[in-house]
Amino acid sequence: MKIKKIPNLSVDCVIFGYDTNTKSLNVLLIKRYLKATTSDEVLVDDYVLTGYHIYENETLDEAASRVLKELTGLTNLYKKQFKAFGDPNRLMNEKDVLWSKHENFNFRTITIAYYFLLKTEDIDVIHNKHEAKWFPYTDLPSVGFDHKKIIQEAYEDLKTKCLHEPIIFELLPEKFTINEVQEVYESILGVTIDNRNFRRKLINKKYMIPLDEKQIGVSKRPAQLYMFSKNIYDKMVNTNFLINI
Amino acid sequence: MKIKKIPNLSVDCVIFGYDTNTKSLNVLLIKRYLKATTSDEVLVDDYVLTGYHIYENETLDEAASRVLKELTGLTNLYKKQFKAFGDPNRLMNEKDVLWSKHENFNFRTITIAYYFLLKTEDIDVIHNKHEAKWFPYTDLPSVGFDHKKIIQEAYEDLKTKCLHEPIIFELLPEKFTINEVQEVYESILGVTIDNRNFRRKLINKKYMIPLDEKQIGVSKRPAQLYMFSKNIYDKMVNTNFLINI
DNA sequence: GCAAAAGTGTTCTCAGTACACCCATGA
């Protein structure tokens, strides 16, 4: 059985990885490199999101998951389809045209953009065949196509969403400290939060499960570890219709 | 100059109209009707969203606005691209197959779904060539394709969004009463709200501009009219990062 | 014992909530 690509449709994946050590929200990008056939001139040398054509027989979600798995080997991550990008000129600047000819892209390609949430450490970038690399969201390299815009819109969506849904825990390991949660919020929102108030607020949530464990291998006082209980969270939801305009 | 359709790509528009009189959130649907060529048998007789193929030379947003204008004559409405639908089987039930053959649809069509917000009264459904009709969201008719799902997802997005952004005012006339705002919230969220608390909350917002006008033509005590100032609202935003998980 | 990060308490203010009656108007 032959799998057929849909020539004018793709998915692109913004992979967000949070690094607990550097306290940085990162984006995973892959290398785009093209040399001229007749000389040593480097025509294209930058980064893009991972993405691929959609196949005839798969759903959009399946396409996104397939692309993610292909690059990272990971499945079952938090995944959000957040926007479609279809500007007629989205692949039309000089480098993109070169690349598109080389790869036989359709010039009018619409892409369905997803973002994924995980921990930077979950991905082995050293042994990655696509030369994937993490970049802090605040310090992105030269990015091809309209992918910079896609990354920015993914980030805006994440920023809004993390205020109302407990997706922050997708960026943290299973066991984490209160201060780590605070640091993720501070990274994403670009604000500083009062530690005492934040602790009280979070510790009082029923879905925060304190463990009989502390950090190990830290060189200072080890902190109390917690888990997030999605179960308990889901039971609590729908009770607070807080109109906040 | 010839305009070319992209055969496997469309936009679909969920048009929400709020009716201040009946206090109902409505959806505008168009008739889908097909008779057999050889007999009088009615093959398809139901409703669908308005939508159309995307043209080669237009953006997704332009396609959605064009489709809306074609049906309603209206422009400059609140518009939100909220999701792409691309299940391989989304047009595959019996009636949809009949219809798709009749209209020469590509069976694997991906649609980019938008919703629009307006007032029911803005549209003249009597003289509409597409037999467009309003249906309360809570009482939809038989709906073709996967459009019921699309409507439901649009509604969920609207429900979430109206809690954090002042889109409620897009559903009301320029001048409105406090009670009308409350009624829209109650319709959309399916809750009842204490009138005294709601009034206080809303009246204290700087973006609520009280007018030197009262309702006219009402048979009871006329209410104070207000306007929403988007200007003032925009200046206030970004001051409250309220983490509400 | 010292450096570093973890952890803790109180006061104030403001917003949410619960709750029932009077008022203005048109008919």
Add this chain to the structure above:
DNA sequence: TCATGGGTGTACTGAGAACACTTTTGC
């Protein structure tokens, strides 16, 4: 004058915000 919906006030409670020092641990 009456029916209808518009409009109002108070007390309680709980959450957010501001603010600085002590504790625990590894080295």
